Amino acid sequence: MAERRNKTIITCAVTGAVHTPSMSPALPITPEQIIASGRDAHEAGAAILHLHARDPKTGRPTPDPDVFMRFLPALRDQTDAVINLTTGGSVQMTLEERLAAPLRAKPELCSLNLGSMNFVFSQMASNRDQWQHDWELPYLLASDDTIFKNTYRDIGRILQDLGEGHGTRFEFECYDIGHLYTLAHFAELGLAKPPFFVQMIFGIKGGIGAHPSHLTHMLDTADRLLGKETVVSVFAAGRHQIPFATTNAAHGGHVRVGLEDSLYIGYHELAESNAQQVAKIRDILHGLGHEIATPQEARSMLDLKGADNVGF
Secondary structure (H helix, E strand, O other): OOOOOOEEOEEEEOOOOOOOHHHOOOOOOOHHHHHHHHHHHHHHOOOEEEEOEEOOOOOOEEOOHHHHOOOHHHHHHHOOOEEEEOOOOOOOOOHHHHHHHHHHHOOOEEEEEOOOEEOEOHHHHHHOOOOOOOOHHHHHHHHHHOEEOOOHHHHHHHHHHHHHHHOOEEEEEEOOHHHHHHHHHHHHHOOOOOOOEEEEEEOOEOEOOOOHHHHHHHHHHHHHHHOOOOEEEEEEOHHHHHHHHHHHHHOOOEEEEOOOOOOEEEOOEEOOOHHHHHHHHHHHHHHOOOEEOOHHHHHHHHOOOOHHHOOO
């Protein structure tokens, strides 16, 4: 395997676009909640904050740049975390909607899903009978008949408009082995540039399963295709979150936790906050003998442009 960095980057995915308000009282919804939750996660050890936006009244995922701008400046002022904006948005958003906030904000880092795929979370609808908002149940149920679209043309546009246009770098989200080959293709074209920050994702229905042998296969393939300049982070959905992060850390890689990926801190125990999940993986990393990367160290590893060069 490629030589890994000697400090571990913790990413916290603060709210996401899958879980709905009825599922957990800890899920940040309003700009004020996202600010507080992101700040606390950063103080607990997260160098990178991965951010989506929610309609403050209903909690529904929104691509509205004005909503993003209600929390981005505050997080920049109150932390030195790397701000990582989604370009994935949700499965129900168009590419133009998904790009609206990143193109205005010009962040240091954006996520970039490396392919069109089924992204199914309708199974969550069976876990409860009552919902706070009318949109939640139909939103969940629709996911088994909706395709998340990111074609090669879409990926190329994102790399050019955000990467070439604004100096934004990318968290390349790989939900299956073929996505690594897609990244290698864009690297050959010169549109994706090293060091590659690869986020391997396991346990999403429609993507690769959460089995340890799959992680080994993905790591070996990334090493072969992308080389030693690859910075590999891992997250897994639901109950697999902490075990997979720990396994990747044992391989010398980096980790992602957060309420976007799992609402839990233990078996059938809801997490109280994003910071609680960050603190848990931080303590595990310390137990493995790892040092936690600061935001400035993460910026150096990922060759980011710096917080002074963003648009918020």
